[in-house]
Amino acid sequence: MSSPLDRLNQQIVRLAEQAKSFDNAKWFDKNRYIQAQPSLFDRTVFATKSLILSDYVEEIKAQIKHLPPIEKRHAYGFAIQRVATQVEAIIRVLKSTPVWAKENKARFSKKNKVYKKAVQKIMQSSHELYQELSQNYEFERRLLEMVELRRTKLDKANKEEASAINQQILALHARLGRCRKAISATEAKIQQVEKQQNR
Template identity: 70%
Template sequence: MSQAIVKLQQQIEQLAQHAHQFDKAKWFDKNRYIQAQPSLFAHSVFATKSLKLCDYVDEIKEAFARLPSPEKRHAYAFALEKLSTQIEAVIKVLKSTPVWAKENTFAKPKKTKVYRQAVKKIMQSSHELYQELSQNHEFERRLQEMIDLRKQQLSSASTSEASKINQEILALHARLGRCRKAITATEDKIQQVEKQQNR
């Protein structure tokens, strides 16, 4: 397990403690509007329907336990993004009540920042870099298609047209070479970041 993942796990445990304090203080018991709601959060954020924060943190814990392997890049990045949204949603509720303010008068901004940084650190390697890699592979595919198309046109082209098409093919090959260099560079970046996380 990478260091960043361990840190995230610790922060989810801290979030569970704060949620427990929150539920114990019964902040929503006097709020008629909230008592009339079936759920604290939108269905798109949590599947859980409850007026207790602990139930939502339990869903976060389950999602964390079911995180896909980092090898499944897109699924892993998507799951982390969802987890990040859920953690942020719970923190928002905590921040809006005196229990958070009282318990974390000095540490409040710092704690919120720590949650964000822990998720962001993993997200950068798993989301931004993989997104960049995916875009580069898409460019590579398109350039190859353009080269193949020009080669087909070449077979039925006149001498003057053939000269022009050959120049276009050369230019496309140069772009393809640069694109493949970018793919290798992004793959190297991913390896470096994952090595740092697994230290």
């Protein structure tokens, strides 16, 4: 049985065919506004600068080929999300030509649904967990900053102030412990979800 990532790759191959047909139809040749642009997409979406749609599909293929390992959860989740954004951007361009939309509506719509299902399968449960993990890491970072701040104050504090600051540091360490437990639990959940998805 193919994995969600294999199915996503199959959809990208089909998207490449759609983009090639689109380029061959030369929809942009008579559009002076587009011809004057250095790139079809915003640079925050694609690094590629081209007026040929297939060039952007090649960038997506390269990104999928070099996805970070699943163990690097933040990077993997971010890369998958970026691919999803890029594919949706190409789909919008493909559907922007009325003649193209009319000729390909049924066929393209079906393929688009299959693609979205493939991405959704990868992203559904793990996407929320990646967000949760990110929030937990951010919380851990803030707690460490608060501990460091109080340690700096401790160096300048008198005996009475030092006692109160030490209590605060102990309380923060307790919160850090709970936060790190939450991080481990979320990482375990992500691993479980991704194992199930790859079955």
